[in-house]
Amino acid sequence: MLPPRLSRRARRKAGMKAVAARQERAKVKEQIATGDLFFFDLFTDERKSVTRMKLIDLLQAVPGIGQVRAEIIFDRTGISPSRRIGGVGKRQLELLRQEFLLMKNSRRSGKLLVVSGPSGVGKSTITNNLRSDDRFWISVSATTRNIRTNEVDGIDYHFVSSDRFNEMIEGKEFLEWADFAGAKYGTPKQPVAEALANGKNVILEIELNGARQVRKNSNDAVLIFIEPPSWEVLKSRLINRGTESEQSTQARLDRAKEELSAAVEFDHILINHRVEDSVAELVSLALA
Numbered sequence: 164m165l166p167p168r169l170s171r172r173a174r175r176k177a178g179m180k181a182v183a184a185r186q187e188r189a190k191v192k193e194q195i196a197t198g199d200l201f202f203f204d205l206f207t208d209e210r211k212s213v214t215r216m217k218l219i220d221l222l223q224a225v226p227g228i229g230q231v232r233a234e235i236i237f238d239r240t241g242i243s244p245s246r247r248i249g250g251v252g253k254r255q256l257e258l259l260r261q262e263f264l265l266m267k268n269s270r271r272s273g274k275l276l277v278v279s280g281p282s283g284v285g286k287s288t289i290t291n292n293l294r295s296d297d298r299f300w301i302s303v304s305a306t307t308r309n310i311r312t313n314e315v316d317g318i319d320y321h322f323v324s325s326d327r328f329n330e331m332i333e334g335k336e337f338l339e340w341a342d343f344a345g346a347k348y349g350t351p352k353q354p355v356a357e358a359l360a361n362g363k364n365v366i367l368e369i370e371l372n373g374a375r376q377v378r379k380n381s382n383d384a385v386l387i388f389i390e391p392p393s394w395e396v397l398k399s400r401l402i403n404r405g406t407e408s409e410q411s412t413q414a415r416l417d418r419a420k421e422e423l424s425a426a427v428e429f430d431h432i433l434i435n436h437r438v439e440d441s442v443a444e445l446v447s448l449a450l451a
């Protein structure tokens with residue numbers, strides 16, 4: 164039997180109700196993120212808009228949790244991320260409380276630091292200086308671009324085929340990924356989660372679109388933008404580096420303009436006059 168047809172007025176009323184519910188859900192999420200609403204109070208909240216919300220959406224919004232830590236919690240408790248707030252049982256609630264307690268009592272867990280900025284600005288040189296510092300862990304991205312002569316597979320990048328990269332996307336193995344100057348780049352999620360859980364400050368050296376994805380999904384990430392002292396300096400660094408074809412250099416310069424205008428979206432801007440100073444500034448931001 165077909166469902167009864169709604170009158171235009173009833174349809175409008177239903178539409179308005181849906182909008183109001185959406186707005187209420189967004190407000191609850193915001194209140195969790197700002198700390199105005201305590202996560203565990205949600206489980207005694209009888210509003211339909213709350214009971215129907217997915218656990219993953221709210222857990223990720225809790226200050227200090229974000230996407231990566233939320234995934235660790237789901238893994239450890241075995242609770243399904245798509246479970247609705249109203250469907251969380253007593254035992255699961257207890258497991259969640261234990262995880263929160265563990266997080267609070269565990270030694271300070273690491274920060275997620277995103278270092279971004281135009282190609283050629285010196286991001287890798289800066290972050291490479293922290294490789295031997297055991298307070299930090301530098302993420303190794305996967306990429307489909309060709310390996311350069313001075314690079315080592317597994318250290319600079321995991322160089323993979325397009326097919327393998329697509330498999331990793333399908334398998335939801337990336338924290339973020341993006342297309343850049345004709346190749347794909349992505350941050351493998353699992354090693355980042357492990358390093359954070361081990362108390363390391365994790366550094367992702369990624370381009371703008373990737374940084375935006377991390378911002379959206381991890382509200383506790385610290386985003387740092389590296390700027391060149393001037394456009395001319397950037398241009399000559401990129402050209403003199405001699406690692407790219409003329410076409411790739413041009414693509415990178417075109418992208419650089421777009422990236423530079425997005426610096427305001429970041430938490431901190433660091434001008435790379437001298438590598439040593441930039442490294443020191445990065446360390447102090449990380450440990451602040």
Ligand code: 5GP
Nearest residue numbers: 282304340341343348349350368369370373
């Ligand atoms: P390159 O080809 O010069 O090594 O890198 C090109 C750009 O891709 C750089 O801006 C670099 O920061 C960025 N990149 C490297 N790894 C990743 C990644 O995992 N994700 C994203 N979104 N960008 C990346």
